[in-house]
Amino acid sequence: MYFSKKDILDMESLSVEEISLILDTADRMKEISQRPVKKVPTLRGQTIVLFFYEPSTRTRTSFDIAAKRLSADSISISASGSSIVKGETLIDTARNLEAMNADIIVMRHSSSGAPHLLAPLVRSSIINAGDGTHAHPSQALLDMMTVREKKGGLKGLRVAIIGDIAHSRVARSNITGFKKMGADIIAAGPPTMMPKGIESLGTEVTHNIDHAVDGADVIMMLRIQKERQKNYTLSTEREYARFYGLNKKRLENAKKDVLIMHPGPINRGIEISHDLADGSHSVILDQVTNGVAVRMALLYLVVGGGKNGDAD
Amino acid sequence: MGMLIKNGRIVDPGNMDCISDILIENGKIKDIAPGIPETAAEKVIDASGKIIVPGLIDMHVHFREPGQEYKETIESGCQAAARGGFTAVCTMPNTDPVNDNAQVTKFILEKAKQANGVKVYPVAAISRGLEGKTLCEYGELKQAGAIALSDDGRPVISSQLMRRALEYANGFGLPIISHCEDIDLAGNGAMNEGETATRMGLPGIPNAVESIMVIRDIALSELTGIPVHIAHVSTAESVHAIRDAKKRGIPVTAETAPHYFTLTEKAVENYNTNAKMNPPLRTEQDRQAVRNGLADGTIDVIATDHAPHHVLEKEVEFDKAANGIVGLETSLPLGLKLVEEGVLTMAGLIEKMSINPARILGLERGIKVGNAADITVIDPDAVWTVNKDEFLSVSRNTPFHGWEVRGKAVLMIVDGSSHEC
Numbered sequence: 001m002y003f004s005k006k007d008i009l010d011m012e013s014l015s016v017e018e019i020s021l022i023l024d025t026a027d028r029m030k031e032i033s034q035r036p037v038k039k040v041p042t043l044r045g046q047t048i049v050l051f052f053y054e055p056s057t058r059t060r061t062s063f064d065i066a067a068k069r070l071s072a073d074s075i076s077i078s079a080s081g082s083s084i085v086k087g088e089t090l091i092d093t094a095r096n097l098e099a100m101n102a103d104i105i106v107m108r109h110s111s112s113g114a115p116h117l118l119a120p121l122v123r124s125s126i127i128n129a130g131d132g133t134h135a136h137p138s139q140a141l142l143d144m145m146t147v148r149e150k151k152g153g154l155k156g157l158r159v160a161i162i163g164d165i166a167h168s169r170v171a172r173s174n175i176t177g178f179k180k181m182g183a184d185i186i187a188a189g190p191p192t193m194m195p196k197g198i199e200s201l202g203t204e205v206t207h208n209i210d211h212a213v214d215g216a217d218v219i220m221m222l223r224i225q226k227e228r229q230k231n232y233t234l235s236t237e238r239e240y241a242r243f244y245g246l247n248k249k250r251l252e253n254a255k256k257d258v259l260i261m262h263p264g265p266i267n268r269g270i271e272i273s274h275d276l277a278d279g280s281h282s283v284i285l286d287q288v289t290n291g292v293a294v295r296m297a298l299l300y301l302v303v304g305g306g307k308n309g310d311a312d
Numbered sequence: 313m314g315m316l317i318k319n320g321r322i323v324d325p326g327n328m329d330c331i332s333d334i335l336i337e338n339g340k341i342k343d344i345a346p347g348i349p350e351t352a353a354e355k356v357i358d359a360s361g362k363i364i365v366p367g368l369i370d371m372h373v374h375f376r377e378p379g380q381e382y383k384e385t386i387e388s389g390c391q392a393a394a395r396g397g398f399t400a401v402c403t404m405p406n407t408d409p410v411n412d413n414a415q416v417t418k419f420i421l422e423k424a425k426q427a428n429g430v431k432v433y434p435v436a437a438i439s440r441g442l443e444g445k446t447l448c449e450y451g452e453l454k455q456a457g458a459i460a461l462s463d464d465g466r467p468v469i470s471s472q473l474m475r476r477a478l479e480y481a482n483g484f485g486l487p488i489i490s491h492c493e494d495i496d497l498a499g500n501g502a503m504n505e506g507e508t509a510t511r512m513g514l515p516g517i518p519n520a521v522e523s524i525m526v527i528r529d530i531a532l533s534e535l536t537g538i539p540v541h542i543a544h545v546s547t548a549e550s551v552h553a554i555r556d557a558k559k560r561g562i563p564v565t566a567e568t569a570p571h572y573f574t575l576t577e578k579a580v581e582n583y584n585t586n587a588k589m590n591p592p593l594r595t596e597q598d599r600q601a602v603r604n605g606l607a608d609g610t611i612d613v614i615a616t617d618h619a620p621h622h623v624l625e626k627e628v629e630f631d632k633a634a635n636g637i638v639g640l641e642t643s644l645p646l647g648l649k650l651v652e653e654g655v656l657t658m659a660g661l662i663e664k665m666s667i668n669p670a671r672i673l674g675l676e677r678g679i680k681v682g683n684a685a686d687i688t689v690i691d692p693d694a695v696w697t698v699n700k701d702e703f704l705s706v707s708r709n710t711p712f713h714g715w716e717v718r719g720k721a722v723l724m725i726v727d728g729s730s731h732e733c
């Protein structure tokens with residue numbers, strides 16, 4: 001199968017076959033990262049711009065390492081260092097990046113839909129590295145890769161996603177992606193963090209975390225933005241930890257081999273108790289490792305690398 | 313010697329619906345009768361197959377002069393109005409500077425005089441600077457030519473100020489038009505709250521943002537006995553509240569805009585900023601409620617909320633895009649669609665687009681001997697495609713570009729002077 005998409009914008013626009021191809025490619029990319037010399041010449045001469053309108057050291061670093069392992073030239077542009085702060089529009093900025101012959105623009109933006117605005121206007125491939133509260137496809141794909149690796153597949157798994165669903169692009173992309181691959185999803189959190197109509201993405205909804213954890217194969221905890229207290233979406237962190245946080249006692253009803261995931265960075269003791277974050281069920285560091293592999297796969301595939309079906 | 317319009321179907325709600333001739337002299341209607349000889353006028357217009365109605369009034373437009381002439385001027389706005397068949401418009405006060413004093417009102421009227429004859433009725437601000445803190449000088453504004461008061465674009469948050477505004481304005485015979493929005497509940501919402509917003513990851517605006525304030529204003533109208541006019545109704549809950557208030561005899565009136573009875577929130581999919589507005593496009597259920605409200609008289613008026621914006625304010629991230637669409641050049645065919653679909657009769661549509669706004673604003677209207685000759689001639693069969701590039705408005709922000717529509721104003725007459733549309 002050939003990968004024919006110019007852009008990676010969200011999980012909705014990827015087919016089951018495309019998702020499988022990305023995950024298979026990522027598996028092979030991971031092998032490169034385990035070699036003593038972690039570098040292949042595959043994308044030599046390609047220019048990748050990491051355009052981060054909103055700060056995110058983790059995701060940016062992960063894409064940067066991915067680009068370097070494929071021998072691409074990557075440059076980082078952040079909002080504070082660019083002309084955006086001087087009043088240039090997003091479209092102007094993107095056209096300028098393209099004029100510098102960027103082959104791929106990896107972008108992070110605080111507005112939902114920002115990469116969708118640019119994609120049809122530029123020749124460069126756009127990879128969405130997170131837009132507002134809409135989508136974070138590379139995070140969903142690395143989560144899927146991690147689960148597939150540990151469980152051997154995704155079909156029929158029970159996946160619980162817990163926390164601030166309303167403000168989470170990670171939750172939206174994971175619900176759409178896992179659902180597409182045949183998993184059952186249950187979303188849990190206080191009603192103030194549950195957006196209207198989220199069921200339409202194909203998830204069950206509960207406000208009871210014990211119900212969500214019950215029989216789960218995978219538990220994904222979401223990061224709580226502490227400043228949400230201003231929007232009255234939570235009372236205190238203490239109460240949140242007590243009613244919606246994951247701890248050992250709560251985990252007892254999950255499957256014995258349950259995986260605990262978190263997109264990071266963790267608020268220890270709030271979303272997850274200290275012992276669980278570092279415990280045997282936690283695959284949080286595998287997620288980080290797989291993040292590089294998935295991003296290598298995405299960079300490789302959007303520039304047409306899938307055509308010869310060979311990763312190196 | 314004047315103008316003779318022959319063989320048109322005259323639709324003047326509550327007055328007549330028949331094929332007849334109209335003779336116009338000295339800006340006034342001189343005679344209405346079948347078979348007026350062509351020798352009676354120097355200009356004869358054959359209106360066979362056309363519909364002749366009292367000049368359309370759009371009681372809610374934003375012309376951006378003074379302050380943002382790159383979006384619209386009074387002159388370009390008047391040209392767009394004439395193209396759409398409107399002989400009169402009411403301009404909202406959120407200009408820069410705000411129309412909260414007699415100087416700005418006079419400036420607008422002066423500019424309008426230099427335009428194409430479309431009657432411009434300035435709506436002045438309820439509160440100084442639209443800040444919701446102090447009343448403007450309603451007496452002076454009335455003398456300068458203001459026809460009504462509104463802080464449109466912003467809600468009057470203080471119930472106390474709203475009550476006093478109703479009472480004080482009533483003393484000068486100025487009606488109040490209310491922009492109903494609970495901005496705290498709206499938060500940073502960018503579109504209708506619901507499944508579509510959740511999928512798109514956009515913060516939502518629930519229906520109650522509007523109806524909470526509609527219900528408050530109804531309560532203030534009930535308290536004072538003074539009429540209040542609700543602008544741009546978009547939700548089922550608002551329609552229900554207004555219907556109920558009217559049943560109880562409270563003097564509330566309301567308008568909606570063509571986009572609320574034509575489109576739903578689906579129009580913003582793909583982050584289409586040309587369908588971004590405030591209040592936002594709602595669900596199919598709300599759209600049906602608005603249509604029912606028009607059909608049973610709960611909603612009195614169709615107004616466009618014509619809101620021109622520059623392309624640079626629309627070709628941006630959805631949450632950062634300006635709210636509003638242009639409406640003057642597409643309002644009539646979208647209204648005629650309601651007639652085609654049986655929601656309104658032709659007379660019912662003309663009531664919403666001419667007779668009722670005139671009644672609310674205290675204007676003389678109707679095709680009667682002795683009245684000013686303000687007339688719109690409509691070709692109900694003209695099929696055409698909306699093309700934003702041909703708009704006379706300075707701005708192009710419309711979700712209707714490329715739509716095939718039926719019906720068009722072909723001629724409009726203001727005080728006896730005619731303009732082709």
Ligand SMILES: [Zn+2]
Nearest residue numbers: 464465491543
């Ligand atoms: Zn308004």
